[in-house]
Every structure is written in structure tokens, then in C-alpha cells.
Amino acid sequence: MLYPLFYILLSREAWFPMALTLKRFWARWILIVPGIFVSIIEDKAKIKTIPKPCIYCANHSSYLDIVISYIILPDYFVFMGKAELLKAPLFSIFFTRGMNIAVERKSRIGSHQAFLQAAKEIDKGHSMFMFPEGTLSSNGQLKGFKNGAFKLALDKQLPIVPITFTNNWKLLQNGGFFKALGGPGIAKVIIHEPISTKGYTDTDLVYLLNKTHDAIASGLTPPLSKGEGGNKD
DSSP states (O other), X not given: OOHHHHHHHTTSGGGHXXXXXXXXXXXXXXXXXXXXXXXXXXXXXXXXXXXXXXXXXXXXXXXHXXXXXXXXXXXXXXXXXXXXXXXXXXTTHHHHTTSSEEEOTTOHHHHHHHHHHHHHHHHTTOEEEXXXXXXXXXXXXXXXXXXXXXXXXXXXXXXXXXXEESSHHHXXXXXXXTTSOBOOEEEEEEEOOOBOOTTOOGGXXXXXXXXXXXXXXXXXXXXXXXXXXXXXX
């Protein structure tokens, strides 16, 4: 029903903020139907006062993560998602019209181009939202992180804001149409304190990666132990 409006609002970059407002309406409406409600159970970051732009990093265990992000974040931001979303009916318009960034994960050139595009969005004052695991977890367990989000944060000296979606994978599990289990409930979110990158260099990348991983993991049950954070892929 909203596709024609999205098609129009995504045809010009100047209209992207209005498209984001429409996305927030879409997100709330689409969650009301199955009876899913969003609760920010902790906001350690004081989300409305975080300096912008910044890099939001969240765990990814359900397609609900994307929908709920539009509800919990008050300011304009840009998603970086996998290029497979370009094949999704209707939903692909968000990426093909330039409001978000699609990443060809299996292509070094494609990944680099997405990185450069993200840098341009940051230069415009736009925050980035990234899933550093790079893929969906099927059981809610946190995977190792990729370097991209942290390299970008270091290059631009931006704060990293870790976000934990504590139980989205239970409300809508990963799987194909008519195969994934799901149901009504309360989607609980924790927004952690920002992690500063001021004065840090590329030599601190693994430290920042692990610190972000540990923050997100601390909101999951059971939390993962320290040092289980990431890899250098």
C-alpha cells in the first residue's frame, strides 16, 4: 500500500528525510499487525544526546532488527545491508533508490565501493547503521565481527554505539517464507554507552571490535565471555 509513496519519496535525495518518516510509520504499523511491541529496557547512551554522525553497531538475529531500528533511533541514518536484499520484492527499493547501501560481501571491489559510499554519507552528516556480524544468526548466538564498521569509525573518528536486540530471534526466527517460527511479544532493546574512537588509530581496531562485541554480548543471555569477540576478516 505504501510502495507508491516510497517510490516517489525515494526518487530525490532531498526527499529522503520524508521517506525516513514514512519508514517509521511503516515500521510501527507492520509490528502492530502481529502484536509485537518495542521496549528500550536500557538506554545507557541517552540516544537523543549522542553526537551525530555516529556508527550504530547491532547484533543481527532476525529481520525484525531492521524494522525496529527505524522505531528506536530518532535521527536520520543510513543502513548498510547485504546485496541479496536487492532481490527482495518491493523491499529492494530502499537500496536501489540510494537511501541505503548494499554490500557485495563476496566482492572486494563491491565491498570497497560500499565503504567509500558510506564515507560520503558520513561527510553529509549522516550516521551509519551496520551489523558487524555480516550475516544473520539463526539461534540468537552472537557471531564474530567483521572489520568494516570499525575501520570506518576509526577513519572518520566517530563514536560507536553498540545496540543489543535481546530477543528478536524468538519473535521472528531466521528462515524462508512459511518456514520461520514467530509470534507476538515484546521486543527488548538495550542501547549501550558510546565507545569513543578519538585519538585511536588502525592499530586499535581489534580492541574496539572486541569492546563493541563485549558490550553487545553483555545484553544477551547468557553473556559471552570476554575475548570471544572477533576476527580480522
